[in-house]
Amino acid sequence: MDMQRVFVNEPKLDGNERKYLNECIDSGWISFEGPFVKRFEEGMAQLTNRKYGISVSNGSVALDTSVMALDLGPNDEVIMPTFTIISCAAAVVRVGAKPILVDSDPFTWNMKVEDIEAKITKRTKAIMVVHIYGLPVEMDKITELAKKYNLHIIEDAAEMHGQTYNGKPCGSFGNISTFSFYPNKHITCGEGGMLVTNDEALAERCKLIRNLFFQQGKRYVHEELGYNFRMTNLQAAVGCAQLERIEDTVEKKRHIGHLYTELLKDVQGIQLPVSKKEYADNIYWVYGIVLDDELNIDAKYMMENLSAKGIGTRGFFWCIHEQPVFKRMNLFVGEKYPVAERLARKGFYLPSGITLADEQIKYVVEQLKVCLSNAMK
Structure with missing residues (x-):
């Protein structure tokens, strides 16, 4: 394609x-x-x-x-x-x-x-x-x-x-x-x-x-x-x-999330979003993925490679305790939060808007697989 x-x-x-x-x-x-x-x-x-x-x-x-x-x-x-x-x-x-x-x-x-x-x-x-x-x-x-x-x-x-x-x-x-x-x-x-x-x-x-x-x-x-x-x-x-259309929007978001999960469920090297907990089904505001530690790359590397394929992505939040503006205020000195730090460095999200077509999702998944395969070589 x-x-x-x-x-x-x-x-x-x-x-x-x-x-x-x-x-x-x-x-x-x-x-x-x-x-x-x-x-x-x-x-x-x-x-x-x-x-x-x-x-x-x-x-x-x-x-x-x-x-x-x-x-x-x-x-x-x-x-x-x-x-x-x-x-x-x-x-x-x-x-x-x-x-x-x-x-x-x-x-x-x-x-x-x-x-x-x-x-x-x-x-x-x-x-x-x-x-x-x-x-x-x-x-x-x-x-x-x-x-x-x-x-x-x-x-x-x-x-x-x-x-x-x-x-x-x-x-x-x-x-x-x-x-x-x-x-x-x-x-x-x-x-x-x-x-x-x-x-x-x-x-x-x-x-x-x-x-x-x-x-x-x-x-x-x-x-x-x-x-x-x-x-x-x-x-x-x-x-x-x-x-007026919030119910339809939520339904479309969940469709996007479920399709991504179905197409990515057997792909090695990434953590997918949890689809449900006992208190809620995922609403997939965005479809985030986290790279495995075994992959010697970060989210920035993967996002740049996907961008070269015409695919827009966005990184996860950067941790509050690592924000330069707060460091200059001497806030959170010496504090470490390893899970959040890993998410910030290894996590990003794929195209997730409600205008997204199934064929576009399939294209994103195909290109993600190629990028992951290259990263594993």
Whole structure:
């Protein structure tokens, strides 16, 4: 087969996106004040069985907002995985609190729940749960620890639109839970984020934080410093159209994951994603693979070879404790998390977007096999 171009992700925008955007333009409601914002917030709250949805401009500031809304600050500690996007730790560091890191489970790639309790101190105020790549964290154990030690749960469900844990929606477990709508997410509006909660006071505080602490009746009198984290009506319109198809998106993602697994199950030298646990079937937000240690190559080498074949890939998260910006702050000095470090160096993901055709998946697998074979020589 001739070389073709397969992107790591392409959003699918062939539902009501154009119709709803035209409604925004025709009505003139393109700002945060438009009706699609409230509609999207209510839709995400319904999807996650929550009372309140609070839209923001992206998933990273959703984390910032959650940390500020919970009033975390200096001398507070927040337990989180080291194997995650930097936004999680950045939100904690920005308020002067300290991230306390946990290594990864080598099979699910999520935070190793068994290591959390030993990290809890008198300064611990919250556990930040991050569901990684397709399988949720074991939330029963997290909720038990939070109750035992009176801790908040911040649930980062950025990659889990439509996923469940023991039948309950991801995004329904935290005191406050967050989502991202970046283009590679199951629901996208280009950029955008959402917080969901059942706590009315938390919801109201999130609304104030995201909107410069404008107050009812005295708009330009500010009791605190807030931020402009608002989502536009244009973004929300796209989000509403995407939300309408979430079940079909999840079904397509699982089809992609199952086909990759079927085609790769006998291939030597790689670890495939866990297809299911007793609490959830993998949603395959992305289809990640991890190279065996016996292969004297890293993910970067394999990604470069696949790129030469026209195949887009992306590396796994780089560990929080190895981030140069945090090293310059003298954070995490001497800390080592071997599983997460291995995932960061040996892991990457294959094209996984919902526009992906079966023939493209087969092409990716064929070229991956060639690259692996060459690496083993």
